[in-house]
Amino acid sequence: MLKQLQQQFPAFRDCLPLAIGIDKQLLARMPGLDRKTMRAALGIHTGSMRYLRAMEKATVRYDLDGTAGAEVTDTHRSHAKEQLQQRFKKEAERKKAEKAAAAEAEAARLRQEKLQQLASKFSRG
Known part of the structure; x- marks a missing residue:
């Protein structure tokens, strides 16, 4: 649906x-449009x-059609900025958690390696 909108409308x-x-403009131009699908596509786009x-x-x-209309309010600009900052x-935070998990996995691997070295050193062969 979104691809269709991108192809049809500047x-x-x-x-x-x-x-x-x-x-409402979309529904007027595309009368058979499913409202739920349209709202989902608009949500993804916006x-x-x-x-x-x-x-x-x-x-x-x-x-x-890409014709200029009403002004964007400061409130809407601020909202967009806040959404970007949250993202x-x-x-x-996700990258930090990933990095911490990778570091923990590496530490666990090194501990295991060290234990195996000690075990082989002190095992009775």
Whole structure:
């Protein structure tokens, strides 16, 4: 669905900040559109890093054809910025946890290796 929207409409293809009520514009242009699928596609699109980055710096919203419309409010810009910061923070935490887990696994491997060396040294052969 999202690919279809990107192919058909410049606002999606160019990842422009979408006009408020873009869902109504979509339904008017594509009457057979499943609302649930459309909402899911819109959620994926507007939650993407590319879209949030565009929103963070945007001043104007666009309709389906890419025609400029209403201004982007400071509140919406701030929201996009907060979403990006939360994502970056989560990603940093995930990487930190991965690194810690890898370090712990390496430490466990070294302990096991050391134990095996000691066992072979003191075993009765």
